[in-house]
Amino acid sequence: MLPNHHIDEDMLLAYAAGTLGEAASVLTAAHLSLCPHCRAGVAAAEAVGGALLEDIAPAPVSEINVAAFLDRMDAAEAPTSQKTARGDGLLPAPVSNYMSSDMKSLKWSFVQPGVRFAELLVDGTGARMGLMHTQPGASITPHGHSGEELTLVLSGGYSCNGQGYRRGDLQSADESTTHELTTDLDGECLSLVMIRGRIRPTRWIARILRHFTDF
Amino acid sequence: MVTLVSKVLPPGEMSALLVDIAATRDRQKFAQLFEYYAPRMKAYLMRQGTDSAGAEELAQEAMLIVWRKAESFDPAKASAATWIYTIVRNLRIDALRKMRRPEFDIDDPAFVPDPPQRPDEAMVSDQLERRVKEALRALPEEQAVVVRLSFFDDKPHGEIAAELSLPLGTVKSRLRLAMRRLQPLLGD
Ligand SMILES: [Zn+2]
Numbered sequence: 011m012l013p014n015h016h017i018d019e020d021m022l023l024a025y026a027a028g029t030l031g032e033a034a035s036v037l038t039a040a041h042l043s044l045c046p047h048c049r050a051g052v053a054a055a056e057a058v059g060g061a062l063l064e065d066i067a068p069a070p071v072s073e074i075n076v077a078a079f080l081d082r083m084d085a086a087e088a089p090t091s092q093k094t095a096r097g098d099g100l101l102p103a104p105v106s107n108y109m110s111s112d113m114k115s116l117k118w119s120f121v122q123p124g125v126r127f128a129e130l131l132v133d134g135t136g137a138r139m140g141l142m143h144t145q146p147g148a149s150i151t152p153h154g155h156s157g158e159e160l161t162l163v164l165s166g167g168y169s170c171n172g173q174g175y176r177r178g179d180l181q182s183a184d185e186s187t188t189h190e191l192t193t194d195l196d197g198e199c200l201s202l203v204m205i206r207g208r209i210r211p212t213r214w215i216a217r218i219l220r221h222f223t224d225f
Numbered sequence: 226m227v228t229l230v231s232k233v234l235p236p237g238e239m240s241a242l243l244v245d246i247a248a249t250r251d252r253q254k255f256a257q258l259f260e261y262y263a264p265r266m267k268a269y270l271m272r273q274g275t276d277s278a279g280a281e282e283l284a285q286e287a288m289l290i291v292w293r294k295a296e297s298f299d300p301a302k303a304s305a306a307t308w309i310y311t312i313v314r315n316l317r318i319d320a321l322r323k324m325r326r327p328e329f330d331i332d333d334p335a336f337v338p339d340p341p342q343r344p345d346e347a348m349v350s351d352q353l354e355r356r357v358k359e360a361l362r363a364l365p366e367e368q369a370v371v372v373r374l375s376f377f378d379d380k381p382h383g384e385i386a387a388e389l390s391l392p393l394g395t396v397k398s399r400l401r402l403a404m405r406r407l408q409p410l411l412g413d
Contacts, residue, residue: 012337019404020382020397027376028314032324039327046339049329053303054407057350057357059314060307062376065358068264069271071281076256083289103333107325134324135381178337 013045013178022048026055032133033204037160037180039104040202044178100165105130105202108139116141124148124193127203137206144168144193144201152190157207159183161191166199168192237351239305240298247295258305259288266313272377273317283320287313304354321379360407368403371396 017025017038024030025038042049097106101113108130109116116128124145131139142161144150160182167176168191175181183189193199239261246254263284270280290312298308318326329336361369374385386396 018397018401019408020400023372023375023400023404024382028318028322028326029375029379029381031381032327035324036327039329043329043333043335044337046337049339051404051408054353054357055404056303056311057307057354058361058372058407059310059376060304060354061358061361062373063262063265063269063310063313064306064354066265066268066272069268069277069280071263071267071284074285076259077252079285080252080255080289080292083292097333097335099334102335103330104327107327134322 011176011178012047013041013176013180015173015175015179015181016045017041017048017051017180018182019051022051023055023058026052026059031135031137033131033135033137033139033206034158034160036104036108036131036139037162037202037204040102040164041162041178041180043102043104100200102164105141105164113141118143122151125150135206137204139202139204142201142203144191144199146197147193147195149190149192152188154188155183155185155205155207157184157205159187159206160204162202164200164202166197167194168199168201169194237304240300240351243291243295243298243305243308244300246292247298255292258291262291262309263288266309269313269377270317273321273379275317275321283316284313286320287316290316300350302350304350307350307354317379357407364403364406368399368406371399372403375400 021030021034021038025035030038042052097103101109113128118126118128121127121142125142125148127140127142129138129140133139137158141164144166160180161175162180163175163177165177167174169175170181170189170191174194239258242254242258245251246258263281266284266287267277267280270283271277275283287309291309294312298305302308303311315326318324331338361372364372371385371389374380374388375382378385380388382396382400383393386393389396
């Protein structure tokens, strides 16, 4: 089944322009692995990049003998391209590339009953990315945000504000959003989460949540 | 200094040249491609804040990647300009932002392939590029400005908004409107 909840166009454009932070780029690339619709959007945005490159006023470059340049370069060892690890079909490659061990051996931290989190990356912009695992029926306490929060479902599902989220669906929240996520009763849910800024829990229990996002 | 090939070639010509280079590994033909794209890559990198010497070095490196990866260029998926753009962009991210560039991998077992296209829906990539160019020219100026800044300034949208003294939400909505004008071209 194809995703129903997509990446915002401005984020696709930032991804194509190469200005998105690393954590948000991982989330984008993971969604793109699962979503032909958004891949078409990125292709359009990259075509814009191509058109702008074509139309830019060229900057003079020093004259070089291209053939001799290539000879020199061919003599040097070509870099071996790093092949992405073959995944098991559950985690898209952009995510598994950030894991040195399997999921069980990740460092999971307790967030609240039925909810645990394993951090995979803190990028140069201070955004955190990691896997969140929730038990059937477990809910994530209502919380607000001081920054952007993106959630990409990888298996199972949850509901939030009357909407259902399944594999490939992306949910974004920001300063203006307060939400509560409830895991579907029929199974565990695994998602990839990116958090920028602080989570603002709206209940005391979520102090624990604040504890883990305190940075 | 080389004489600048500043004329914009008909779309398709560069794609055909690149396919030819991949097949023949002809260095003189590559020199033609180099003369056309290296000055454009350099200009792009300088717009991103790289100094002239650094931009020239990176442009050469990017052209070398083009030479090495030419076989993987698929004119059905992207035009030469678009494919070359993604190469110089990724090199910039790697060299200047010092971060990995996460990308999807079509050989990934988790990858969900495109639904089969009807032949009449398939658009040649050069045709797509031509229509994207037309759509870009037709964009309202306020949208065109934020699109250009997004690609040329190595800055998050928040900083672009601050420079234009606009709320971030306004910049985002202009980008979304622009993307919606460009996206239907893909027939999705
Ligand atoms: Zn999508």
